[in-house]
Amino acid sequence: MSLSKAVDARSPSNMRPSTLHLPRGQWATVFECLCAHFPAIAPAVWLERFGRGRVLDAQGRPLTLQATYREGLKVHYFREVPAETPIPFEESVLYQDEHLLVADKPHFLPVMPAGEYVEQTLQARLAKRLGNADLVPLHRIDRHTAGLVLFSTQPASRGQYQALFRLRQMDKCYEALAAALPHVQFPLLRATRLDGAEPFFRMQEVAGEANTETRIEVAQRLGEHWLYRLYPVTGKKHQLRVHLAALGAPILNDPFYPEVTDAPNAPDDYSKPLKLLARGLSFIDPLTGERRSFESRLSLL
Numbered sequence: 001m002s003l004s005k006a007v008d009a010r011s012p013s014n015m016r017p018s019t020l021h022l023p024r025g026q027w028a029t030v031f032e033c034l035c036a037h038f039p040a041i042a043p044a045v046w047l048e049r050f051g052r053g054r055v056l057d058a059q060g061r062p063l064t065l066q067a068t069y070r071e072g073l074k075v076h077y078f079r080e081v082p083a084e085t086p087i088p089f090e091e092s093v094l095y096q097d098e099h100l101l102v103a104d105k106p107h108f109l110p111v112m113p114a115g116e117y118v119e120q121t122l123q124a125r126l127a128k129r130l131g132n133a134d135l136v137p138l139h140r141i142d143r144h145t146a147g148l149v150l151f152s153t154q155p156a157s158r159g160q161y162q163a164l165f166r167l168r169q170m171d172k173c174y175e176a177l178a179a180a181l182p183h184v185q186f187p188l189l190r191a192t193r194l195d196g197a198e199p200f201f202r203m204q205e206v207a208g209e210a211n212t213e214t215r216i217e218v219a220q221r222l223g224e225h226w227l228y229r230l231y232p233v234t235g236k237k238h239q240l241r242v243h244l245a246a247l248g249a250p251i252l253n254d255p256f257y258p259e260v261t262d263a264p265n266a267p268d269d270y271s272k273p274l275k276l277l278a279r280g281l282s283f284i285d286p287l288t289g290e291r292r293s294f295e296s297r298l299s300l301l
């Protein structure tokens with residue numbers, strides 16, 4: 001059985017499983033290894049997963065509790081969150097063909113499973129709706145950011161589309177609502193060096209050779225707040241949020257910049273979405289040679 005068929009048959013959300021190559025150890029079974037490798041997950045949870053066929057071998061076949069441990073063995077398993085809080089906003093599919101899918105992601109919804117989010121993610125929702133376990137995002141945007149996310153719908157052409165991002169051949173446009181900057185001349189190219197900051201989830205501008213670059217334009221002057229268009233050349237974590245905050249115009253409702261006002265695990269305040277939107281994507285299709293452009297239907301205003 002192929003892994004995709006196994007996913008379709010056993011995963012209620014048609015989500016792709018996580019993969020682990022078993023580490024070196026003295027365990028007798030795969031079950032014992034997983035219990036030791038993931039101490040935060042109770043053995044009873046692994047018992048239940050094995051019993052429901054949620055732990056698979058490299059070929060997508062369910063493993064039993066007696067499956068023999070072997071170093072380097074590839075094991076697929078499905079992450080689950082027992083009481084996941086529903087996110088009350090809906091995504092929409094703007095375009096789909098045999099290679100690509102373009103989705104409009106709402107604020108607060110993660111793109112991929114991580115931490116406390118598994119089913120309440122854009123990837124899981126779309127995989128379940130479309131019945132496609134091969135659906136994989138080609139890039140990510142922050143959970144707090146809304147807008148366009150491009151997905152690969154099949155493995156055969158995935159590498160060609162992934163290369164567009166790696167080679168910076170994907171043109172991206174964002175919009176942000178932030179404080180007016182009448183003393184700054186636009187358009188502006190912000191090129192600085194970003195590095196980690198405290199707390200660990202933040203970034204900051206530091207001295208040194210630039211490793212980020214954003215072109216910033218003013219789209220609308222709306223009194224005390226302006227609507228900015230942002231064109232990132234690079235794609236560092238929180239790049240747009242840091243660049244605007246450093247200019248003196250932090251994005252409206254940003255919980256991390258210029259100062260932390262909410263911890264990462266704080267309950268979401270749905271009345272205060274981060275006013276940042278992935279507005280547009282444009283690229284030369286590597287399969288057809290044609291230019292393709294997509295625009296979000298969402299708005300910050």
